[in-house]
Amino acid sequence: MTEFLINLKKVSKFAKNQKKNLILFIIITLLISAIGIVVPMITSMQLVNLTGSLFDKALFATLLLFCIEIFRNIVNYFNRKISQIFFRETMYTLQTSIGKEILDIEVSSIDKHSTGTFTQRIASDTDSLSSIFTVGVRFFNSVITDLGVFAAVLIINPIFFLYYIASFMVLLLLQRKRVRAVGRKDRIYRTQRDKTAGLTAELVRGVRDIKVLNAEDSFMCSVEENILSLNQKAYDRSNTERKYQLAIGSMKDISDLLLTIMVLYFVSNEYIALSLGIVIFSYRHYVFNLVDTLGMLMDYVKDFNISCERVFALFESDEFKKERFGTKHLDKVTGEFEFKNVSFSYDNNEVLKDVNFKIKSGETVAFVGKSGAGKTTIFNLLCKMYDIENGNIYIDGNDISLLDKESIRGNITIISQNPYIFNMSIRDNLKLVKEDLTEEEMISACKLACLHDFIESLPDKYDSVVGESGITLSGGQRQRLAIARALVQKTKIILFDEATSALDNETQYKIQQAINNMKKEYTILIIAHRLSTVKNSDRIIILDNGIIKGSGSHEELYNNNDIYRNLYEADMSKE
Secondary structure: OHHHHHHHHHHHHHHHHHHHHHHHHHHHHHHHHHHHHHHHHHHHHHHHHHHOOOHHHHHHHHHHHHHHHHHHHHHHHHHHHHHHHHHHHHHHHHHHHHHHHHHOEOHHHHHOOOHHHHHHHHHHHHHHHHOHHHHHHHHHHHHHHHHHHHHHHHHHOHHHHHHHHHHHHHHHHHHHHHHHHHHHHHHHHHHHHHHHHHHHHHHHHOHHHHHHOOOHHHHHHHHHHHHHHHHHHHHHHHHHHHHHHHHHHHHHHHHHHHHHHHHHHHHHOOOOOHHHHHHHHHOHHHHHHHHHHHHHHHHHHHHHHHHHHHHHHHHHOHHHOEOOOOOEOOOOOOOOEEEEEEEEEEOOEEEEEEEEEEEOOOOEEEEEOOOOOOHHHHHHHHOOOOOOOEEEEEEOOEEHHHEOHHHHHOOEEEEOOOOOOOOOEHHHHHHOOOOOOOHHHHHHHHHHOOOHHHHHHOOOHHHOEOOHHHOOOOHHHHHHHHHHHHHHHOOOEEEEEOOOOOOOHHHHHHHHHHHHHHEOOEEEEEEOOOHHHOOOOOEEEEEEOOEEEEEEOHHHHHHHOHHHHHHHHHHHOOO
8 A cells, every 4th residue: 555655745746736626526526425325225115115015115216216326327438538638638737747758768768668668658558647636536435435325324223233344354355366367467567568569560560671681480489479478478467367266256156155044034033124134135246346346446456556557657767767967057059079088889899999080170080990899889979879887078179978958959969870760741740840831941951952853753742751761762762861850950060971872972072062051050970881982071080899090081091091992992892
């Protein structure tokens, strides 16, 4: 119960804007509870009068019961309406808050988990969190109603009241053991569900590559193993549930049998009237209903606590570390930055080793080297996607560890080798980085990215939806759209991470011209395997196994640096 109260306090902050609806919902529910207490008493009066041939009183009780039930139906209508509004608004607040929290998690933490870890917590776990108040109050209402029956039995005969209490306690104990046992199985099931959801999402997203690689059988083997494991864990959970339900059902049957014997004995010996015996016997369903209700309540509390554990791990756990930024804000940057004695490792694998270099404002610098040399890592560190282990990085003389997020990412655009294009129109993809984007700005950026003519050939032009990950576009078109998106953003520093690798020679030439047009106005960093595309850079920096092995112009490096000369000649032989 302590865990539940702590979690309830955490969730309540997401419902703070719904206090009026919650209070109104509680008031109406209390009214329904009062009706629930009165109805069994009137029902008993109805049965007693009917069996005692007091037909006038029985008719009055029947009409009174009818009016009360009509009133309860009307009240229930408004109760459900308010609870649905409360659920909708709380779910919205909770899911959007989780979305924002995920965006604040370090990339290194996200890399360690599948997409299912996050999607299941947003889509499934939030449901039990959002409904805790309304469902909890409804359970309370049901419990109060059933407790009214205990009060009625106590008035009729204290001995039967004690019997009902004893039966109730035994059944409740079994329900408690059931919930604990099923809860342990449920935690295991949810962990596997996250893993399976992530794998099936990859099946859908990567379906084209799976087909091209002719990897359907091997991939499906992995999918089948995970689905089989998931279903087995679901079966284990259900099997535990079935065993306890068998024990609970059997105990109800035993309770029924003993109650029947007691009623027959009391009536046959004239300790109670037949009419009261019938009333007491009919009330057994309320006792069983109370046990079932409390069992469902314990199920819900268990589910609520597990969901809270999973959801609030995103907010509080060290497993999902948050990005940390400073407080210093730069209104405008010139584009100058420096790496000073920077080292960095991925999973204990050292990628950069005591790296030092300085880039001037408006300079165009290319980074070259073999795959895995650390080129992309430099870009990620500059954008603060990862935190450096040793050394310092400066933008305009300011340590980036002291700068706020807007000062860093608001002034840097990175165009990656595999840019993510969102499942929306071309126009909306561009507006993501600038909401007030004008038609003129949009067309200008797309022309500069050599994409405008292609867009104009589409039936819906700039309103064409490009599909998930831009699946309807070619690789070159996706990269050009990403370049247009960067040009719209108009940041002072632009990073090209293999951004022209998927382009044909003609389009690559045009993009190169666009980059040349941006020279001096922007600080431009380029990673490229095609060294012919970076020959005209102001400076070229050579990386080899995380160490800078040379820096200078194309001519200087070609004449004086063996590593660069070998890379360049190998590249030329492929042309």
